[in-house]
Amino acid sequence: ILIILAAVFIVASVLLGYLMAGRAMVPISNAFNRLKEFTADASHELRTPLSIMQSSLEVIEAEDRNKLSSFSLTVLEDLKDEVKRMSNLVNNLLFIARSDNEQQQINKTWFSLTDVLEKLRRNFQYEAEKNQINLNVKSPKSIKAFGDKEKITQLLYIIVENAIKYNVPNGTIEISVYKENNQLRINISDTGIGIPSEHINRIFDRFYRVDQSRSRESGGNGLGLSIAKWIVQSHNGKLEVTSEEGKGSMFSVLLPLPKQNEKEQS
Numbered sequence: 001i002l003i004i005l006a007a008v009f010i011v012a013s014v015l016l017g018y019l020m021a022g023r024a025m026v027p028i029s030n031a032f033n034r035l036k037e038f039t040a041d042a043s044h045e046l047r048t049p050l051s052i053m054q055s056s057l058e059v060i061e062a063e064d065r066n067k068l069s070s071f072s073l074t075v076l077e078d079l080k081d082e083v084k085r086m087s088n089l090v091n092n093l094l095f096i097a098r099s100d101n102e103q104q105q106i107n108k109t110w111f112s113l114t115d116v117l118e119k120l121r122r123n124f125q126y127e128a129e130k131n132q133i134n135l136n137v138k139s140p141k142s143i144k145a146f147g148d149k150e151k152i153t154q155l156l157y158i159i160v161e162n163a164i165k166y167n168v169p170n171g172t173i174e175i176s177v178y179k180e181n182n183q184l185r186i187n188i189s190d191t192g193i194g195i196p197s198e199h200i201n202r203i204f205d206r207f208y209r210v211d212q213s214r215s216r217e218s219g220g221n222g223l224g225l226s227i228a229k230w231i232v233q234s235h236n237g238k239l240e241v242t243s244e245e246g247k248g249s250m251f252s253v254l255l256p257l258p259k260q261n262e263k264e265q266s
């Protein structure tokens with residue numbers, strides 16, 4: 001009898017605990033949802049004033065450049081940098097809030113990865129040259145990927161931008177594409193500062209930065225790789241990294257390729 005009573009007591013306590021915990025979770029998850037909505041709304045609302053500030057500063061620069069003292073010009077440049085940094089932060093926060101709220105749309109189609117990489121090379125050429133970095137793209141002549149073209153582009157831009165930011169003068173960045181069995185592999189390797197092994201598992205966490213000051217100096221906010229990882233995972237792909245401190249890093253994007261007939265792929 002004692003054993004039965006003890007068993008009943010244990011089962012009842014577990015059930016009661018489960019029910020109580022469940023009830024306690026409701027207000028917590030409601031608060032979380034409200035917080036996510038707040039982040040999304042606040043980021044969205046901040047976009048308009050920030051873009052007005054950005055264009056106003058550009059107007060001042062274009063019209064009054066000759067009338068401004070060198071001190072005012074420096075202040076103007078700093079202001080432009082800060083507004084740009086804030087716009088990036090707000091856009092990244094909005095992306096994350098939308099993905100947390102499951103409001104992020106993924107529109108998958110076949111698209112030319114060759115064209116995306118060619119445009120990327122053109123867009124980053126100036127930034128790379130300015131930092132004395134050699135940017136090479138090695139891709140088969142016409143290769144197609146399957147996914148959300150805009151988001152895959154965003155993901156590649158995040159990784160290449162990092163490869164420039166965390167590189168060294170006379171460094172190199174190489175982007176190469178391989179078609180494997182049922183997936184595409186895009187390797188982005190750099191000869192930059194590398195990532196110390198004790199940090200490598202954390203670089204995909206939100207706001208995680210190995211070197212706060214270097215990241216901030218180059219306009220970073222520690223959100224890029226968490227967004228990149230979300231984009232890859234929303235395509236059922238993988239984002240891998242290998243790195244050696246002082247030598248460089250390689251990020252590999254693995255994207256599944258669904259079986260399609262030749263007509264759709266071409």
Ligand code: ADP
Nearest residue numbers: 162166194203209210215220221222223224225
């Ligand atoms: P950030 O805006 O700081 O660049 P990310 O989320 O894109 O944020 O990256 C997180 C951190 O990972 C960076 O702050 C940097 O320390 C490290 N990191 C990312 N890419 C590289 C790279 N190619 N080489 C060295 N470190 C990198």
